[in-house]
Amino acid sequence: MPKEAIVRTIGLKKTFLLGKIPLHVLKGIDIEIYRGEYISIMGPSGSGKTTLFNMIGGLDKPTEGKVYIDEVDIAQLDAYELAWLRCRKIGYIFQTFNLIPVMTALENVMLPMIFGGMENDEAMNKAKELLETVGLGERLHHKPFELSGGQQQRVAIARALANDPAIILADEPTGNLDLKTGKEIIHLLKEMNKNKEVSIITATHDLKMLDVSDRVIWIRDGLIERIEDRENLQIKVGEVEGEEAG
Amino acid sequence: MSTQVPEKRKIEKQLVLPLKHAFNMSLRSIKIRFGRSIIVTSSIVLGIAFLMSILSSNAFIAGIIQKGPESLKIALQQNLDEIRTRQAWLVSLSLLVCVVGIVNAMLMAVTERSREIGTMKCLGALDKFIVELFLLESSIQGLAGSIIGVFVGALATLFIYLLRYKGLVWSIFPGQLIIKYSVFSILLGIVISVIGAIYPAYISAKLEPAEAIRREV
Ligand SMILES: Nc1ncnc2c1ncn2[C@@H]1O[C@H](COP(=O)(O)OP(=O)(O)O)[C@@H](O)[C@H]1O
Ligand SMILES: [Mg+2]
Numbered sequence: 001m002p003k004e005a006i007v008r009t010i011g012l013k014k015t016f017l018l019g020k021i022p023l024h025v026l027k028g029i030d031i032e033i034y035r036g037e038y039i040s041i042m043g044p045s046g047s048g049k050t051t052l053f054n055m056i057g058g059l060d061k062p063t064e065g066k067v068y069i070d071e072v073d074i075a076q077l078d079a080y081e082l083a084w085l086r087c088r089k090i091g092y093i094f095q096t097f098n099l100i101p102v103m104t105a106l107e108n109v110m111l112p113m114i115f116g117g118m119e120n121d122e123a124m125n126k127a128k129e130l131l132e133t134v135g136l137g138e139r140l141h142h143k144p145f146e147l148s149g150g151q152q153q154r155v156a157i158a159r160a161l162a163n164d165p166a167i168i169l170a171d172e173p174t175g176n177l178d179l180k181t182g183k184e185i186i187h188l189l190k191e192m193n194k195n196k197e198v199s200i201i202t203a204t205h206d207l208k209m210l211d212v213s214d215r216v217i218w219i220r221d222g223l224i225e226r227i228e229d230r231e232n233l234q235i236k237v238g239e240v241e242g243e244e245a246g
Numbered sequence: 247m248s249t250q251v252p253e254k255r256k257i258e259k260q261l262v263l264p265l266k267h268a269f270n271m272s273l274r275s276i277k278i279r280f281g282r283s284i285i286v287t288s289s290i291v292l293g294i295a296f297l298m299s300i301l302s303s304n305a306f307i308a309g310i311i312q313k314g315p316e317s318l319k320i321a322l323q324q325n326l327d328e329i330r331t332r333q334a335w336l337v338s339l340s341l342l343v344c345v346v347g348i349v350n351a352m353l354m355a356v357t358e359r360s361r362e363i364g365t366m367k368c369l370g371a372l373d374k375f376i377v378e379l380f381l382l383e384s385s386i387q388g389l390a391g392s393i394i395g396v397f398v399g400a401l402a403t404l405f406i407y408l409l410r411y412k413g414l415v416w417s418i419f420p421g422q423l424i425i426k427y428s429v430f431s432i433l434l435g436i437v438i439s440v441i442g443a444i445y446p447a448y449i450s451a452k453l454e455p456a457e458a459i460r461r462e463v
Contacts, residue, residue: 111369
């Protein structure tokens with residue numbers, strides 16, 4: 001079976017203007033991500049991971065270059081189609097969880113389904129199921145501030161999965177979590193990746209992610225430094241850790 | 247381009263925010279940020295109370311002119327036009343101040359909730375949903391504020407007229423007119439709240455999701 005590219009970027013560039021001074025954050029990124037892959041985008045803070053993530057997720061427009069999601073050039077989509085893409089095709093997870101504070105865990109997970117036109121009861125059942133899957137069956141009616149960071153991130157994962165997206169984009173999903181909770185979240189993501197056949201793209205500098213990734217894309221200063229397969233990765237982990245520490 | 251979009255997608259492509267949910271979300275936003283809601287609502291209460299006090303005072307005067315004793319009629323009719331013009335100015339000014347207050351408070355709400363707005367957009371919210379939520383929230387506050395304002399304004403005026411004209415007030419009581427003015431004031435209060443929320447709602451709807459989420463509050 002030929003590999004199917006779910007995400008493809010071609011010559012992706014992003015420049016921010018700080019006053020009159022241009023800041024070239026992405027300087028030409030070409031990547032192809034296949035259906036069902038677990039990809040980590042690794043790079044030091046400020047290397048442009050979030051910016052790349054925003055381009056891929058249709059949350060911001062590139063200065064130059066193209067993003068294809070499922071072979072559709074997202075620059076060609078109108079506002080409605082773009083919102084639809086965000087609703088149905090992509091699930092987003094953030095470092096700061098970003099749950100809607102006035103809503104319970106259950107309502108947070110229901111929201112994308114409601115936007116997507118699902119009936120209330122159906123959405124509620126599915127949201128309950130998803131929350132059970134992420135281990136929060138007992139916390140359906142808690143508000144975000146009543147949940148720990150790890151629990152909030154679990155709600156966010158359930159919410160990202162709500163409309164059975166093809167892709168989950170997770171920007172530093174473990175960035176605000178302690179070591180143990182971070183590991184749990186990583187393994188939960190991996191489990192979803194396997195069971196639900198959703199492609200996962202995480203932007204991170206958390207080396208714990210290396211274990212579960214199919215491929216790792218290293219970026220530095222807005223350029224791809226190297227792309228490594230899982231097999232080659234094993235050998236290098238030690239070396240990388242040394243590099244990072246030093 | 248359209249050839250690249252599978253047919254199936256075109257059909258099931260729909261994004262909705264049912265009114266029930268929108269209403270629910272607006273109510274909760276008002277509740278959870280009660281402090282700011284009070285500021286918006288009380289500015290409407292004041293504006294509408296002032297309007298209503300003037301309207302009901304006019305109603306009482308009209309009642310006295312119609313049914314009251316001859317001596318009072320002449321006294322009241324003398325500077326009526328001049329007084330009315332001055333009143334119109336005052337009311338307009340107070341309502342304008344009221345709108346400015348709402349715009350201000352709502353703009354604060356946009357800043358405060360920037361990340362929430364960005365997140366909703368990531369979940370598939372159209373710009374229109376965001377506008378809807380803001381306008382709904384503002385009209386709920388407008389409704390609540392105007393109802394309170396109408397009571398405050400009408401009761402205060404009644405009290406003043408009772409002090410001045412005693413029992414006469416009851417014999418000329420312009421019930422119908424007061425009801426008419428109340429309804430008018432409440433509607434106007436809602437309209438004003440919506441007008442005050444339009445610009446902030448537009449600003450928030452136009453936020454790019456990436457930018458909205460990046461903002462630290
Ligand atoms: N909207 C923006 N305006 C100006 N500069 C930005 C903006 N977004 C990101 N940057 C800058 O781009 C660089 C890369 O940021 P980011 O993509 O967030 O990196 P990372 O996620 O890898 O830490 C940083 O120097 C950051 O300050
Ligand atoms: Mg980042």
